[in-house]
Amino acid sequence: MVEEHQTTIQVHNLTKKFGDFTAVNNISFQVHRGEIFGFLGPNGSGKTTTIRMLLGLLKPSLGEAQVLNVNASKQPHLIRPKVGYMSQQFTLYNDLTVLQNLNFYGRAYGLDNKQLQTRINDVLEMAGLVGREHTRTKELSGGWRQRLALGASILHQPELVFLDEPTAGVDPVSRRAFWDLLYQLIKDGVTIFVTTHYMDEAEHCHRLAFIQYGQLIAIGTPQSIKSDTFEGDLFELNCDQPALALNLLEDIKKNPNSEIKDIGLYGALIHILFNKNYQTKQIKSIQKQLLNSGLKQVDIQSIQPTLEDVFITSMRSAQTLNHGENYE
Numbered sequence: 406m407v408e409e410h411q412t413t414i415q416v417h418n419l420t421k422k423f424g425d426f427t428a429v430n431n432i433s434f435q436v437h438r439g440e441i442f443g444f445l446g447p448n449g450s451g452k453t454t455t456i457r458m459l460l461g462l463l464k465p466s467l468g469e470a471q472v473l474n475v476n477a478s479k480q481p482h483l484i485r486p487k488v489g490y491m492s493q494q495f496t497l498y499n500d501l502t503v504l505q506n507l508n509f510y511g512r513a514y515g516l517d518n519k520q521l522q523t524r525i526n527d528v529l530e531m532a533g534l535v536g537r538e539h540t541r542t543k544e545l546s547g548g549w550r551q552r553l554a555l556g557a558s559i560l561h562q563p564e565l566v567f568l569d570e571p572t573a574g575v576d577p578v579s580r581r582a583f584w585d586l587l588y589q590l591i592k593d594g595v596t597i598f599v600t601t602h603y604m605d606e607a608e609h610c611h612r613l614a615f616i617q618y619g620q621l622i623a624i625g626t627p628q629s630i631k632s633d634t635f636e637g638d639l640f641e642l643n644c645d646q647p648a649l650a651l652n653l654l655e656d657i658k659k660n661p662n663s664e665i666k667d668i669g670l671y672g673a674l675i676h677i678l679f680n681k682n683y684q685t686k687q688i689k690s691i692q693k694q695l696l697n698s699g700l701k702q703v704d705i706q707s708i709q710p711t712l713e714d715v716f717i718t719s720m721r722s723a724q725t726l727n728h729g730e731n732y733e
């Protein structure tokens with residue numbers, strides 16, 4: 406029986422410096438067996454560097470990572486046969502057919518003919534590529550190629566799979582299909598460590614970590630991150646002139662009594678984050694000020710934060726702490 410919350414990855418104070426530059430800064434976290442763990446952060450925040458240390462491809466400057474009960478930097482050769490890795494540059498051979506690519510990767514993982522046959526059939530089935538075996542890879546759409554790449558990286562039935570931005574640049578329908586595949590994989594007990602910057606995908610992870618400038622700024626389930634990390638109450642403002650409203654709100658925010666913590670534009674809607682100790686009359690007063698300044702319609706209602714709200718707000722406050730400037 407698999408125990409609940411059995412740990413697949415344990416990271417302690419992991420740090421990577423390139424010269425004077427700290428790409429990963431003293432991060433600690435755990436990944437539980439059988440979960441989809443999302444690792445989120447903007448470009449250059451240290452996601453790939455972290456994965457490379459977990460795979461033992463890169464030695465940490467400080468700290469350590471235990472992956473499947475093996476010290477990643479000391480015995481990487483024991484980890485690699487048990488993990489799958491779809492890197493950002495995962496290469497499929499475009500001139501080869503689907504089947505030829507799978508054959509190539511299966512042999513690279515050391516599968517014998519019989520295993521290869523069985524696993525290729527499983528993977529074709531899983532990825533929905535049955536009937537496309539003889540299609541040249543370059544003729545597949547982006548979504549199919551991602552599924553083939555995933556299939557190729559799990560031919561050896563790894564217990565743990567690292568996916569580095571697997572759906573970057575893929576259309577939303579294909580992204581959805583890709584996530585359905587990930588759910589199929591965890592049903593078989595596989596653990597998935599996935600990086601993404603798509604917020605809708607983040608909502609589908611069992612647990613998430615946010616990383617920025619190499620530092621971990623939040624970790625937990627999507628729900629707990631929303632309730633714990635988000636200090637304040639969020640309101641959505643719907644009005645006839647969002648650009649004007651945004652400018653006016655920025656002015657109102659400058660008043661130290663405003664209790665406005667943050668303002669963001671979401672399409673034509675404005676999200677306003679208030680400190681916990683705001684008062685209802687302040688909302689009414691803001692509405693009045695906007696109406697007096699030329700807006701014709703101003704509706705303000707309380708809303709639940711999305712992960713995107715949380716992400717942007719935590720990034721901003723982390724950036725203000727680290728660099729004393731605003732997040733753009």
Ligand SMILES: Nc1ncnc2c1ncn2[C@@H]1O[C@H](COP(=O)(O)OP(=O)(O)O)[C@@H](O)[C@H]1O
Pocket residue numbers: 423428446447448449450451452453454455
């Ligand atoms: N081998 C390297 N030498 C020097 N700097 C590096 C190296 N690899 C990554 N970096 C830097 O470390 C930071 C984190 O990179 P990376 O882990 O690739 O970020 P992410 O995957 O989150 O986009 C970036 O600023 C990147 O330029």
Ligand SMILES: [Mg+2]
Pocket residue numbers: 452453454493569
């Ligand atoms: Mg990366």
